[in-house]
Amino acid sequence: MISVIIPTFNAERSLAPTLASLVPAVVDSVVQEAIIADGGSTDATIAITEAAGTRLVEAERGRGSQLEAGAAAARGDWLLFLHADTVLEQGWKEEAQAFMERVENGRRAPAAAAFRFALDDEGLMPRIVERLVRLRCFVLKLPYGDQGLLIPRALYNRLGGFRPLPLMEDVDLVRRLKRSELVMLKSRAITNARRYRQDGYLSRTLRNLCCILLYYLRVPARTLARLYG
Numbered sequence: 001m002i003s004v005i006i007p008t009f010n011a012e013r014s015l016a017p018t019l020a021s022l023v024p025a026v027v028d029s030v031v032q033e034a035i036i037a038d039g040g041s042t043d044a045t046i047a048i049t050e051a052a053g054t055r056l057v058e059a060e061r062g063r064g065s066q067l068e069a070g071a072a073a074a075r076g077d078w079l080l081f082l083h084a085d086t087v088l089e090q091g092w093k094e095e096a097q098a099f100m101e102r103v104e105n106g107r108r109a110p111a112a113a114a115f116r117f118a119l120d121d122e123g124l125m126p127r128i129v130e131r132l133v134r135l136r137c138f139v140l141k142l143p144y145g146d147q148g149l150l151i152p153r154a155l156y157n158r159l160g161g162f163r164p165l166p167l168m169e170d171v172d173l174v175r176r177l178k179r180s181e182l183v184m185l186k187s188r189a190i191t192n193a194r195r196y197r198q199d200g201y202l203s204r205t206l207r208n209l210c211c212i213l214l215y216y217l218r219v220p221a222r223t224l225a226r227l228y229g
Contacts, residue, residue, distance in 0.1 A: 001100070002150070003076030004034040007059075007066035011084035012044040014192050018084055019052045025093040031080075037070035063145070064169030068162040071153075079156055081149045081170075085192035088115065088148065092187035096150055099183060103152060111181045112151035112174075114143035115189035125201035126193060132205070141179050145170030146191045155181070167225040168215045199229075 004022055008015060015036075025031040034054040038045060039061030049056050059069035067081055078100060082088070092115065102108045117133040119126040137143050149170070159176045162169050174182065196204045211224050 001029070001076055002031045002078045002080050002096075003071075003074035004031055004080045004082055005037055005067060005070035005074060006034065006082050006084050007037045007039065007063050007070065008041055008045050008049075008084045009039040009061060010041045010043045010045060012041075012048060013194075014085035015045060015048050016052075017087050018082065019048075019054065021088045021092075024090075025096075028093065030093050030097055032076050033074070035070045035073055037066035037073075039066050060164070062164060062166040064162045064165035064172075067169065068164065071156065071161055074153070077153050079149075079151050079153055081145065081151075082189075083146050083148075083191070085194070086146050086148065087120070087190045089118075089188045089190055092185075092189075095185050095187045099150070099185065109180065110152050110155045111183050112149055112155060112177060113183040113185050114147040114149055114174075115185050115187050117143070117147050118188040118190045119193040119196065120190050121193035121197065126196070129196070129201060129205060137184055141182050141184075142171065142174060143182075143184070146189065148189045149174070150185075165221040167211070167221050167228055169221075171212065171215060195229075 006018065019034060022031055022034055035057055036049040036054050037057045037059050039059060046056065055073065057069050057073045059066040071079055096113070099113050103110055118130055159173060163172055165172060207228065211228050214224055
């Protein structure tokens with residue numbers, strides 16, 4: 001039913017927990033395959049991929065190119081794009097399945113869905129960041145790639161798929177959806193907070209905000225990728 005597509009580049013530290021969160025859905029045949037779209041990893045990413053029994057697709061480095069390559073190789077009627085440092089919390093399978101059934105039964109028009117953003121860190125700053133993301137999604141209907149994206153293949157194809165962008169490929173795709181074509185699920189996509197801890201929460205948040213503002217000002221994606229780090 002679902003093909004999960006995960007872009008990777010030297011993701012050995014985070015990939016195993018991401019794949020583990022998919023296991024219950026694989027057992028229940030909700031997820032029929034997981035595809036690792038790798039951009040030339042030199043660490044143990046490929047070994048983890050092979051040990052987990054997932055499919056490997058090699059692609060030009062860059063999240064947009066990797067995600068599109070993974071989608072092209074996928075066999076499922078539904079595509080779930082997921083970052084390699086994001087873990088779906090228990091219960092996501094049931095909510096996703098209910099959403100897909102509503103679409104497939106015609107009880108709602110074709111639409112994509114994203115999960116609720118969370119960070120795997122304790123303290124005040126992670127909760128502030130989570131609330132800011134929730135506000136962005138409520139006001140702008142603009143989830144980022146670290147919230148996952150579950151989308152029918154037919155809708156994905158109609159939108160033209162991911163473009164070969166090194167950054168903001170997620171925003172570029174979501175902006176092609178109508179507001180009525182995007183649903184925010186209650187289940188959390190829990191993202192590794194390493195970048196926030198490494199750069200500092202305030203610095204990383206401001207950098208992310210700067211990138212999205214520059215994107216709307218049409219600054220080239222490769223420039224944004226260098227700024228993002």
